[in-house]
Amino acid sequence: MDITTFTSNKRFQIWGISLLVVLAALATLPQWVGSYYVVLLTFILMYILITVSWTIFSGPTGYMSLASAAFFGVGVYTSAILFPMTGAVLPLPLIIVIAGIISFILGLLVGALTLRLKGIYFAIFTFGLVLLIQRFLLWFEMNITATRGRFVATLDNNYIYYVMLVIFVATLLTAYFIRRSRFGLALQSIGENEEAAAHIGINVTLVKVIIFAISAVFMGAAGAIMASKLIYIDPYIAFNPLLSFMPVLMAIFGGLGQFYGPIIGAAVFAYLQEFLKTEFPFAYMFTFGLVLVMVMVFMPSGLVGMIQRLLASLKEGPQEKSTPSWTLIFSFLFGILGGLVSWFIFRERRGARVHLKVGGVVTIIVIAFYLILLLLAYLGELRSGYFGI
Amino acid sequence: METVLDVVVAGLLLGGIFALISIGLSLQYGVARVLNVAHGEFIMIGAFVTWVLFEAGVNPLISLMIVGPGAFIIGFILYQAMFNYIRIKAPSLDAFEGNSILAAFGLLFVIQYIALIIWGSNIHGYTYLASPIHLGTVTVATNRLVTLGFTVVISVIFYIFLALTRLGKAIRAAAQDPATAGLMGVNIKRVLAICFGFGALMAGVAGVLLSMCYPINASMGLHYTIIAIVVVVLGGMGSIVGSFIGGFILGIVGSIVTYFDPGLSMVAYYLIFIILLLVRPKGIMGK
Numbered sequence: 001m002d003i004t005t006f007t008s009n010k011r012f013q014i015w016g017i018s019l020l021v022v023l024a025a026l027a028t029l030p031q032w033v034g035s036y037y038v039v040l041l042t043f044i045l046m047y048i049l050i051t052v053s054w055t056i057f058s059g060p061t062g063y064m065s066l067a068s069a070a071f072f073g074v075g076v077y078t079s080a081i082l083f084p085m086t087g088a089v090l091p092l093p094l095i096i097v098i099a100g101i102i103s104f105i106l107g108l109l110v111g112a113l114t115l116r117l118k119g120i121y122f123a124i125f126t127f128g129l130v131l132l133i134q135r136f137l138l139w140f141e142m143n144i145t146a147t148r149g150r151f152v153a154t155l156d157n158n159y160i161y162y163v164m165l166v167i168f169v170a171t172l173l174t175a176y177f178i179r180r181s182r183f184g185l186a187l188q189s190i191g192e193n194e195e196a197a198a199h200i201g202i203n204v205t206l207v208k209v210i211i212f213a214i215s216a217v218f219m220g221a222a223g224a225i226m227a228s229k230l231i232y233i234d235p236y237i238a239f240n241p242l243l244s245f246m247p248v249l250m251a252i253f254g255g256l257g258q259f260y261g262p263i264i265g266a267a268v269f270a271y272l273q274e275f276l277k278t279e280f281p282f283a284y285m286f287t288f289g290l291v292l293v294m295v296m297v298f299m300p301s302g303l304v305g306m307i308q309r310l311l312a313s314l315k316e317g318p319q320e321k322s323t324p325s326w327t328l329i330f331s332f333l334f335g336i337l338g339g340l341v342s343w344f345i346f347r348e349r350r351g352a353r354v355h356l357k358v359g360g361v362v363t364i365i366v367i368a369f370y371l372i373l374l375l376l377a378y379l380g381e382l383r384s385g386y387f388g389i
Numbered sequence: 390m391e392t393v394l395d396v397v398v399a400g401l402l403l404g405g406i407f408a409l410i411s412i413g414l415s416l417q418y419g420v421a422r423v424l425n426v427a428h429g430e431f432i433m434i435g436a437f438v439t440w441v442l443f444e445a446g447v448n449p450l451i452s453l454m455i456v457g458p459g460a461f462i463i464g465f466i467l468y469q470a471m472f473n474y475i476r477i478k479a480p481s482l483d484a485f486e487g488n489s490i491l492a493a494f495g496l497l498f499v500i501q502y503i504a505l506i507i508w509g510s511n512i513h514g515y516t517y518l519a520s521p522i523h524l525g526t527v528t529v530a531t532n533r534l535v536t537l538g539f540t541v542v543i544s545v546i547f548y549i550f551l552a553l554t555r556l557g558k559a560i561r562a563a564a565q566d567p568a569t570a571g572l573m574g575v576n577i578k579r580v581l582a583i584c585f586g587f588g589a590l591m592a593g594v595a596g597v598l599l600s601m602c603y604p605i606n607a608s609m610g611l612h613y614t615i616i617a618i619v620v621v622v623l624g625g626m627g628s629i630v631g632s633f634i635g636g637f638i639l640g641i642v643g644s645i646v647t648y649f650d651p652g653l654s655m656v657a658y659y660l661i662f663i664i665l666l667l668v669r670p671k672g673i674m675g676k
Contacts, residue, residue: 064487113667120424120486120626124618125666131615132659139652245494252491285505289498296492297474300484 026165030158040274042161042229045168046222047250047270048263053218054247055262056175057211060187063118066244067110067126070133071216073239074106075099075223077137080150080233087153096163096224103220107213115205127244134239141235149234152227163225171218172263178211179259187211253295255302265303391526396648397641398524402533404640405540406599410613411620411632412544413591419627420564420584422486423472426493428617429610430500431460431589435596436605437508443515449601453539456593464589467496468582476581497610504607514604532601539598543591544633551629560584564627619662624672631674 030038050068058065078099082089090098114125141147178184186207189197198204227233247266254265272291276284299306410432417425435456442452472489479485518532551557562570563580571577595613599605620639624631639658646657665672 062483064490117666117670119483120490121622121666121670123487123490124424124622125663128619128659128662128666132656132663135655135659139650139656142652143650245491249491252488285498286502289495289502292495293471293492293499294495296488296495297471300475300478300488 023169027162030161035157038157038161039229040271042157042164043274044267044270045161045164046226047246047273048266049164049168049171049222050219050243051247051250051254051262051266052175053171053215055251055256056178056215057187057208058215058248059251059256059262060179060184061191061208063208064123064248065126065212065215066123066248067107067129067216068219068247069239069241069243070110070126070130071103071106071219072223072226072243073130073133073235074103075220076227076230076233076238077223078102078220079224079227080152080238083153083228085151085153092155092163092225096167096221099224100217100221103216103223104213106220107216108209111209111212115208127241130239130241130244134235134241137235137239149232149237151232152230154231155228160225160229164222167218167221167225174214174218176259178214183207183211249292249295252300252302255304255306257301258304261302261304268303392648394527396644398527398529399647400641400644401637402529402537402640403644404637405537406595406602406636407616407620407640407643408633408636409540409543409591409595409598410617411624411636412547412629413588413595414614414617415621415624415627415629415632416584416591417588418621420560421468421472421581421588422476422482423468423489423493423585424486424618425496425585425588426490426614427496427500427610428588428592429612429614430497430504431464431592431610432596432599432613433504433605433607433610434500435460435593436600436609437504437513437596437607439597439600440513440515440605443517443600449517449597450535453594453597456597457590460593461586461590463586465582465586467589468585469578471496472585473578473582497614501607501610508607510607512604512606515600517601530602536598536602539594543594544629547587547591548629556580556583616658619658622662622670622672623665625674626672628672628674631672635673 026041029041050072054065054068057063075096079095082095082098083092110126110129114122117125141149178187186197186202189200189202190204190208194204223238227238230237246269250266250269251262252265253269254263255261273284273288276287410428413431414425414428417423417428438456438459439449439452442455443449447455471492475488475492476485479488518530518535520531521528522531522534551560559570559575559580560583562573562575563577563584567577567581570580599613616639620635621632623639624633624635639661642657642661643654646654
C-alpha cells in the first residue's frame with residue numbers, strides 16, 4: 001500500500017491534524033491540571049484502549065470476546081512478578097513488552113482452541129477462561145505459595161499517564177491500520193459470512209487467530225502498567241470479570257459502526273463511571289446496571305447511531321416507525337435530567353448521612369422512572385402492534 | 390467403600406440443586422434465547438424471601454408456594470417489557486443473544502444492589518429440618534433429602550407438562566423454530582415470556598430449597614449462575630433432560646473433587662466446561 005494515498009487524502013489530513021492537536025493536548029496535560037485529573041485521565045485512556053482493542057477483533061467479526069479481563073490480568077500479574085515492592089527485576093518498558101508478548105501467546109492459544117466455537121459458545125468459553133485462571137491462581141496462591149495477593153512498586157502518576165498514553169496511541173494506530181488493511185476487509189467478510197469468506201480465498205483460521213492475539217497485546221500491556229497504579233493486587237482484582245464486560249458495553253454504547261464510536265463510548269462511559277463512583281458510591285453498581293439495561297433496550301445501535309438517527313429524522317421528519325421509541329428516548333433523557341437535578345440539590349450538603357439519603361432519593365427516582373418506562377413500553381406494545389412479529 | 394458411597398450421595402444431593410437451577414436456565418436460553426446471567430439473582434431473591442418469611446414464622450415449604458408464582462410473574466413481566474423489546478430491535482438472532490446477555494448483566498447489578506440495600510452484605514441462615522437421617526451406612530440431613538425430593542418431583546412434573554399439554558407443545562415448537570411456530574398460530578411472544586417466567590420460577594424455587602441447606606448472602610447469585618451455565622452446556626443447550634442429568638454429573642464431580650481438595654472444585658467445574666466446549670460443544674443431549 002502506498003503511503004501517499006493516505007497523506008494526500010483530504011479527509012485523512014483533517015482527521016490527522018485534529019488528532020495531532022488532541023494528542024498534543026493530552027501530552028502536555030499534566031503540566032496544567034492537578035494530579036486528580038491525571039489519574040482520572042489515565043483510567044479513561046485505559047478504558048478507551050481496552051475497548052478499542054476489543055473492537056479490533058470483535059467489532060467486524062461479531063464474535064463477542066469476554067476474555068479481556070484474562071489478558072489484562074495476565075499483564076497485571078506479569079508486572080507484579082517482575083516489578084515487586086523490593087525493586088524492579090527488569091526495566092519497566094521491557095516488562096510491558098513482556099506482558100504484551102505473554103498476552104499475545106495466550107491470545108494465540110485461546111484463538112486456536114476456539115476456532116470451532118461460534119456465537120454464544122465463544123462468549124461463554126472466553127468468560128469461562130477468565131474465571132478458570134482466576135480460580136486457579138487463587139488455589140495456587142493459597143495452597144502452593146501460601147500467600148494472598150502481591151504488592152507492586154508504585155510509580156509517579158505522570159509517569160504512568162505517559163506510558164499509558166504511548167500504549168494508547170499504539171493501540172489506536174494499530175486498530176486504524178488493521179481496519180484499513182486487507183486484514184480488516186477479511187475480518188469484515190468473516191463477520192458477514194464465514195464460509196463465503198473461506199471460499200474467496202481468505203485464510204479464515206489464520207486471520208482470526210492472529211488478529212485476536214494482536215488485540216490481546218494491548219490489553220496485556222495496559223494491565224502491566226496499571227498494576228503499579230493498583231499497588232496491591234490479587235486474583236480477584238487482576239481478573240475482575242467486570243473488565244470483560246466493560247469493553248463490550250462501552251463499544252456498544254458508543255456504536256460499533258464507526259471507528260470513533262467505541263472511542264466516544266468508552267470516553268463517555270468511563271467518565272460517567274468514575275463520576276458515579278465518587279459521587280454516589282452507594283448507587284454506583286445500581287446505576288451502572290440500569291445504564292446497561294437502558295443502553296441495550298433503547299439504543300442498541302449506540303450513541304453514534306442514535307445521534308445519526310436523530311439528525312436524519314430532523315432532516316427528513318420523524319419516520320413512521322420511530323414514534324414509540326421517541327417517547328422512550330424522551331423519557332430516558334428526562335430520567336437523566338431528574339437524576340442530575342437531584343444531584344445538584346443534594347450536592348452542597350453532602351455528609352455521611354445525607355449521602356445515604358441522596359443515594360436513596362436517586363434510587364427511588366430511578367426506580368419510579370424505570371417503572372414508568374416499563375409501563376410505556378408495555379402500553380406502546382399493546383397499542384400499536386409495533387413490537388409484535 | 391463407605392467413603393465412596395458418602396461422596397456419591399453428597400454428589401447426588403448437591404446435583405439435585407444444580408439440576409433444578411439448570412433446567413430453569415436451559416428453558417430461558419433454549420427457548421427464550423436469553424442467556425440470563427441474572428439467573429442466580431432470582432435464586433438469591435428466592436432464598437432471602439424465604440429467610441425473611443422464616444424469621445416471621447412461615448414454614449419454608451409454604452414460602453415455596455409464594456416464591457414460585459412470584460418469581461414467575463416477575464420473569465414474565467421482565468421478558469415482556471425488556472427482552473422482547475431487545476428482540477424486536479435486534480437485526481439478527483445472534484445480535485439478540487449478545488444484547489440480551491449484556492442486558493441481563495445489567496439486571497444482575499440492579500437486583501444485587503437492591504438486595505444489598507435491603508439485606509446488607511452479611512451472611513444469613515436458619516435451621517430447618519436439620520436432623521440427620523440414617524440410610525444404611527450413609528447419614529444425610531433431612532433438609533437435603535427434602536431438597537432432592539422436591540427437585541426430582543418438580544422436574545418430572547415439568548417434563549410431563551412439556552410432553553403432554555398444549556402449552557407444552559407450543560413451548561417445544563417455539564424451541565425448535567420460533568418463526569414457523571408463530572406461523573402455526575402459536576402466540577410466540579407470550580410463549581417465550583412464559584418460558585422465561587418458568588425459568589425464573591425454577592430459580593426462585595431453587596433459592597427456597599437452597600436456603601434450607603446453605604447460608605445465604607446477597608452476592609451469592611453469580612456463583613450459581615456460572616454453575617448453571619456449565620451444566621446447561623454440559624447437558625446441551627435447551628435440553629431439559631440433558632440439564633437434569635448434567636446437574637447430577639456436575640454434583641458428583643464436585644463432591645469428588647471437594648473430597649480431595651475443596652479449593653479446586655470451581656477450577657474443576659471450569660475445566661470440565663472448557664474441555665467440553667472444545668470436544669463436544671453441543672453437550673451430552675444436544676442435537
